[in-house]
């Protein structure tokens with residue numbers, strides 16, 4: 001009886017899921033209006049390819065391992081046009097209300113390295129497991145003075161994510177989100193710290209925006225008890241604070257990590273942008289299916305599980321972006337060692353998913369090692385090759401298609417009136433590419449920059465749509 005009931009439920013769930021799929025497939029692709037896009041100061045859509053830089057910034061100095069040469073090499077060899085650059089609340093506000101501007105100067109110095117390469121910087125206020133003082137140095141992010149564990153015990157766990165469930169860590173979050181009713185001041189401090197950072201970088205031309213909190217975790221409140229009632233109002237408060245200092249940079253908001261990282265739905269509420277001239281809020285989920293970052297693989301039965309999570313993510317995250325009225329950007333994906341079974345395959349598949357969704361990404365991470373782009377000896381890894389993929393870095397309109405296979409890049413877009421800057425495509429090779437475009441001959445032109453490996457395309461603005469194919 002019990003078995004039958006369960007089977008009945010499963011069948012019902014499967015039928016519902018299939019019905020959902022059928023509806024989605026039956027609808028013609030153009031029936032859904034395109035999501036808004038992240039744009040540059042010339043109105044072009046930015047497709048961001050970048051590397052998270054870096055896990056090493058979680059340490060005491062709050063600064064990543066990189067030198068200027070590493071940034072030059074990334075831009076040249078991988079063609080990145082952006083970076084998700086990690087900063088730490090503990091370094092920004094080492095004592096309550098006291099900001100370390102010398103730290104922000106060091107950040108600004110590194111931001112300038114990206115600016116020299118024409119890259120866009122997204123500053124990410126990173127945290128894992130709340131902060132170093134929540135559980136014997138296991139975490140990063142929050143300063144000691146903002147860590148209230150109320151004397152509860154803690155033992156760091158392996159894999160590291162299980163440390164999130166330790167009593168002291170849960171309590172530190174419960175106090176931060178004021179689930180305990182005892183520390184309303186902590187979220188206020190966080191918002192004010194962001195205001196300070198925004199003030200410092202508002203006029204820095206290399207900075208594109210701010211990722212307000214890495215992988216939020218709700219403590220003892222999760223999912224519908226957290227994302228709607230706690231996280232969204234918190235983001236609203238931070239956005240309002242940022243906007244008092246910076247009207248124009250983009251603000252990136254993440255769903256909670258648990259669930260959405262694996263493709264589950266998010267119930268994050270809408271965040272309003274008070275800036276004049278249209279919202280600049282980006283939905284910025286991560287993708288870590290099947291624990292690929294925690295020693296998982298992409299072969300055999302594990303691959304089937306991960307593929308199911310691909311399908312979920314691909315349906316649920318764009319749907320959430322649509323609900324929030326925001327562009328989507330994949331802020332973290334990767335973490336798999338280059339020797340893990342299926343690493344190249346996995347990378348190819350998420351890159352294809354990103355292209356299918358005309359969505360940019362930031363790979364985790366550029367730290368030297370087996371999941372970085374250089375290994376411990378400084379040699380390029382598998383990822384240095386796979387991430388160096390042809391792409392449209394700026395599109396003079398709304399992209400409708402990005403696809404790359406067998407050496408051919410195809411990009412479709414709709415004209416957006418008033419953009420005079422060209423569409424720009426990046427290629428890993430210096431060989432001039434062969435180009436065809438659907439615009440009438442003589443109405444468009446291209447220019448090849450063999451140093452930057454960038455093809456600029458001035459399409460005919462009188463044509464409503466364009467498709468370029470490049471071999």
Ligand code: 9MR
Nearest residue numbers: 055058127128140160215293332335364
């Ligand atoms: O890869 C990182 C690992 O070496 C650290 O021990 C861990 C805890 O700080 O963080 C890992 O990076 C994670 C990132 O901070 C947040 N998203 C998931 C990343 C991969 O697990």
